[in-house]
Amino acid sequence: MAALPDFRLLRPATAADAVRLRGEHPASRFIAGGTDLLPNMRRGLMTAEAIIDLGGIAELSELRVVDGWLHVGAGVTLAALAADPVAQARLPALAQAAASVAGPTHRTAATVGGNLCLDTRCMYYNQSEPWRHAIDNCMKIAGDVCRVATKSDRCWAAFSGDVAPALLVLDAEVLVLGAQGQRRVAIADFYRDDGMAWLSLAVDELLVSVRIPLREGWVSAYEKMQVRGAIDFPLTGVAVALRREGDTIADVRVACTGVSSRPELIAGLDALAGNPLDDAALALVEKQIKRGTQPMETTVINVSYRRRVTPVLAKRVLRRLWEAAG
Amino acid sequence: MKSILRLAVNGKPREDAVAENALLIDYLRDVLGLTGTKQGCDGGECGACTVLVDGKPRLACSTLAHSVVGREIETIEGLSRAGNLSRLQRAFHEHLGSQCGFCTPGMIMAAEALLRSNPHPGRDQIKAALAGNLCRCTGYVKIIESVEAASRAVEQAA
Numbered sequence: 001m002a003a004l005p006d007f008r009l010l011r012p013a014t015a016a017d018a019v020r021l022r023g024e025h026p027a028s029r030f031i032a033g034g035t036d037l038l039p040n041m042r043r044g045l046m047t048a049e050a051i052i053d054l055g056g057i058a059e060l061s062e063l064r065v066v067d068g069w070l071h072v073g074a075g076v077t078l079a080a081l082a083a084d085p086v087a088q089a090r091l092p093a094l095a096q097a098a099a100s101v102a103g104p105t106h107r108t109a110a111t112v113g114g115n116l117c118l119d120t121r122c123m124y125y126n127q128s129e130p131w132r133h134a135i136d137n138c139m140k141i142a143g144d145v146c147r148v149a150t151k152s153d154r155c156w157a158a159f160s161g162d163v164a165p166a167l168l169v170l171d172a173e174v175l176v177l178g179a180q181g182q183r184r185v186a187i188a189d190f191y192r193d194d195g196m197a198w199l200s201l202a203v204d205e206l207l208v209s210v211r212i213p214l215r216e217g218w219v220s221a222y223e224k225m226q227v228r229g230a231i232d233f234p235l236t237g238v239a240v241a242l243r244r245e246g247d248t249i250a251d252v253r254v255a256c257t258g259v260s261s262r263p264e265l266i267a268g269l270d271a272l273a274g275n276p277l278d279d280a281a282l283a284l285v286e287k288q289i290k291r292g293t294q295p296m297e298t299t300v301i302n303v304s305y306r307r308r309v310t311p312v313l314a315k316r317v318l319r320r321l322w323e324a325a326g
Numbered sequence: 327m328k329s330i331l332r333l334a335v336n337g338k339p340r341e342d343a344v345a346e347n348a349l350l351i352d353y354l355r356d357v358l359g360l361t362g363t364k365q366g367c368d369g370g371e372c373g374a375c376t377v378l379v380d381g382k383p384r385l386a387c388s389t390l391a392h393s394v395v396g397r398e399i400e401t402i403e404g405l406s407r408a409g410n411l412s413r414l415q416r417a418f419h420e421h422l423g424s425q426c427g428f429c430t431p432g433m434i435m436a437a438e439a440l441l442r443s444n445p446h447p448g449r450d451q452i453k454a455a456l457a458g459n460l461c462r463c464t465g466y467v468k469i470i471e472s473v474e475a476a477s478r479a480v481e482q483a484a
Contacts, residue, residue: 001368008327009346009392031390038349038388039369051347053393079382103458105373105436108382109389230457231371 001042002129008050015059015177015208018052023179023204025050030206032060032075033109035102036118044129045119045141060113060208069211074113078163079104081112091212093220093239097166100224103231113207116164116174120157120195120261121233122148122298140196148296156296157195157261160233164191164263166222168255169241172212178205191262198261217243217250219325221317224258225309227301234258235301236310240317244325247276254285254314259295259306266292266314277322285318286311333397335360336404344391351375351386354401362402362431366460373459376432377401383439385458402431405438413479414438414472423472425463433459437473446477 010025012018022028028050031037040046054060060075063084070086081087082099101107101115124138124147137143140155148156167187174185187210190200201207220241226232236258243251250273254266268288272281295306331344335358344353354360354377366374368387375386378400405412411419414434424430433456440447440455447455452473461469 004347004349006327007347009329009390011392011395031393033388034390034393035370035385035388038390042369051390053390055393102370103373104455105376105383105385105458106370106388108379109384 001039002044004038004041005047007048009053010050011053011056013056013058015057015206018054018057019177019179019204019206021050021052022206025052026203028052030054032111032114033077033106035106035110036114040119040126043127045125054113054206062209065214068214070214071209071211072112073209074111074116074207076112078107078110078112078115081163082107086214090214091166091170091220093166093169093222093241094163094212097162097222097237097239100222100234100237101162106231112163112210115161116167116190116210117199117201117207118159118161120155120198121160122155122157122195123300124148124298125157146195148298155195155261156294156298158258158296158298159191159198159260159262160258161263162222162224162234162237162257165237165239165255165257166220167210167212168263168265169220169239169253170212170218171253172210174210175208176201176205177208178202182208188265193260193262195261217245219244219321221321223313223317225306225313235299236295236306236313238310238314238317240314240321242318242321242325244322248274249277249281252285252318254289254318256289256293256310256314258299259293259310264293268292277318282315282318285314289314329392331392331395333395333399335399336401337398346390346392348391349387350377350384350389350391350394350399353391354386354399360401360403364428364431366428366432371460372429372432373436373456374429374432376435376459378435378439381439381442383436383458400435400438402434405434412438414441414476417472417476417479418469421468421472421475423465423469425461425465425468429459429461429463433461433469437476440473441477447473449474 029048032054060073062073063076078098087095138147172187222239224234224237239255241253257263289311328343364374366372370388377386
């Protein structure tokens, strides 16, 4: 790959300093683990005159329970989150999602914040510069049209982070710090359905932490399909959280990744409350997933497979959780 | 633009003028001449550039040199002591864990991190720890057997 462009490396000691530096250097970017940003920069997908390294900010690495919430700093590594006893015992979807990202050597560096802000992906975008040039580029980088849907006026690159769907079903909130102060955002409102602008994050804002409620009575899990078992982005990934009361569903939440430009919390499952997990319930889950996601030709694996396998995966996880909670 | 980078490499403190956009792999190979760390896919997919940062495996091709300031870096060159192979190096040699050899430094560093935290890993744990390391000769069976042999060597020494 190409060498990195020339840039200054700034290493602030506090989150507030990081935000201030971001404001002072308009052509800058934040870096944490670097496993997404650095290969992307070397493929010419993005550039910067200054890189703000968040690795020296201790407050971003906090991982602790406070008043019934698990607080996870944006700088906590995926390896640390996957190994956290509270996450494993109380929020298994989250621990499983963190453990499923890339390979073990990535997870010692890659962070929760980095996975939540992961650049959207597409087989017409995540390519070398000569490859992209040969097809006259795409609208996400240097071109005019979306190669996935040439008549569309938007980019369809897929959000491919594994952690976000787990946070969606676990009802998490993120904390964002900007020059004007900090704000809490429900995880669902942190994302937008646009492959080029998939985060509700202003340029001078920093994702500081995420907090997840530790609720009683819930079981949860995350599973993904991938081409390469050891290291890969999800072709599709599904997180499920379930609260079972006796022989009926009290609450169920399903979220998908890799099949839309944002991680998608599946709507319309409230109707399942009070019902058993029977064939009719599973059919509704399948229908709502097909309605709520739109896999496009962003991976080498074809759309029809991903469209069919996403509900299959969700139903498999749901049945397993149902049995475990019985 | 260069600035001073202070860290420790294979137990020795260092102070070098390093470009701020330099990758850890370029610092190790080009500035220090430690060419045991291999540049494979060069994009975080093959694990050939695996080194240890404070004892944990990291991809040197996807790490900025200045982001590991003050940390302890270990490369394949740091494993042998006074010309004697480490337990993993010896096991890879004796159990044919190395074919063309290009992935071997990364494999050994990932396995070294595993054996330090888990001296007697099961086969599945070895596979999981080496999941990020590709061998294009596809000699995985011998690699796993080599790590198992090294873990037994720990047992014998203990």
